[in-house]
Amino acid sequence: MDSELIPGGVKRCSTRTFFLWTLPWIALLTWGLVSAFLCLWKGLNQTNMSNYFAFALWIVFDLSVIALGAGAFFTGFLTYIIGLKELKNIINATVIIGFICYSGAVAMLGIDIGQPIRGWFIFWHVNVHSMLAEVSFCITCYLGVLTIEYLPLILENRQADKIPALHLFSHNLHHIMAIFAATGTFLSFFHQGSLGGMYGVMYARPFAFREGFYVWPSTFFLFILSAIAAGPSFTILCTKLAEKITRKRLVPENAFQTLAKISGWLLSTYIVLKIIDTICWVYGVVPRAGLTFMDFYKEGPYGVWLLVLEIIIFGVIPAIILMTPSARKSEGWLITGCLMNCTGIVLNRFIFTIVSLAIPVMPFDKFVSYLPTWQEWGVSLALIGYGVLIFSLSYRYLPVFPKERELNPVT
């Protein structure tokens, strides 16, 4: 039925199978849309956020997907600026993943703020000292860049490409893509950093507060590093998942290996700096606030195990796996390493968001707990439904993987 839209020389499943595949993801997206509608209509009382938990599940999701989506700008940087040619075979997938992550995060933020209609006030009444203002500027601009990067791929659709004007436009966009890759890299470095800075500057919250360099707390640099360490791993995971589902090889192995190697080395650098940062925090910020290290790890379920899990289990171990050539060459270990790397980064964002707010600062204040409502889960999980749908549609109708035809000759 839709064979005219499918790229030439590649095999796709039947329209019926594709339709059935999309159904669960449409259901997930619908759940999210219903939740979003309720939150916009009735207000944020639909959530379990409170005056204690001003930030909650949505911010954890936002920060996580923005970190995981960093594969887009970083792979773009490696491909167009550094010139790693083998990554051209995976760059389209990273752009799509980045677009999904950023557009999803922006949409979620639109629901998360109490007055969505006033969202533009951030630009109009901007407080240039606010890290959140910088985040908002950069992610909005970068979403524009990602759209421009995604556009030529959409225009390469078999039918769109037949229109000479569109073909020419797409062709010319390809030529100037390095400029957008550079712009994206610049914007992304800053907003990934500012997301970390958001927590690091909260000097009245000793759990989150970090010292740093000039106006940037150490979390500014750690968030950049952790995002560019996890982003490529997430790209590998998504592409490997696409390969498993389509039962095809889509990307040559050398692209995976390059990304995994870079991911591993960046992760190891990040973990070393994270350990140094934690030690500086334990002996600097914490005693100055009149607290001991253990004061932060005695509330509710948040024990030292969180730190061990984040740094050792989901930090040191995946770094070793991804840095070891023989390990990352085995598909099982590669996927395990990438999965652990991504889990570690999500855990880091969770700790900075939830645990920072859960730990009381006033000595007579009490620890309160938080569990998200179905509406919060709905909006968050809708991002997964939305992502799978966009990726599936792109894969079906656009030439996402340049080597697919070569790796899977149609007989």
Added chain:
Amino acid sequence: MEEEHGHGNKYGMVIDLDKCTGCGTCMVACAAENNLSVRPDESDKQHSITWMSLYKISNGKKFPDTEYSYFPRPCMHCNHHTPCVSVCPATATKIDFNTGIVSQIYARCIGCRYCMAACPYHARSFNWWDGYFPKGKGLERYLSPEVSPRMRGVVEKCSFCHHRLMRAKTKAYTENRRELEENEYITACAEACPVQAITFGDLNNPEHKVSKLAKSPYAFRLLERLGTEPKVYYLSTKDWVRKFADNYLPGEFKPVTSPKG
């Protein structure tokens, strides 16, 4: 980013915890004065709105040595690199260097709640619901025309009854005065406190009682060592109460054993 107060006013408050009985009149007066919305069920304190909260603390000792004290907690109107002001992306919360008052601009607040995350005192509340003033129960008749009610989805907090400052200034101007007399401008909580535990005035004016009290050896501020420089001071002669105001490593807390003056 932030200029110093210079020679302007620096309004602040001293709360004598030895006098405070925990009656809650300050909370009620604050709520009535500032058009605080209510909920049909106010028992959920994590979602309700209170500009002035009351914390009950105990020395933890068994009878007959048990002692209690109460911490009335308005917005601290922090002076130094105000945690909430510096983080707000839309400049919806500002510090006025002529008065020291940290304001909240409801019509500009986008409801991102970053200020709430940055404030360690929980002095900020979010409007999780539309404003609600039950009709037929008389509450709507108490609404003050001087204070704008807040809409759903914005953050609000204690304003040191800023409208009272405006009122006092207007009166002074009509009388051709540029300076306010002591007690010409005080907050609703200070006015309502039946035991006069709350003293309000200009911390920059050495003649004001509040600035004298703030220099008492028994004076302290909440979480002072974080460096937020609150303009709300507390007084207590009890060491265990003062110890509750901040975090201390073993051996760090210095009891006030022989205060001067």
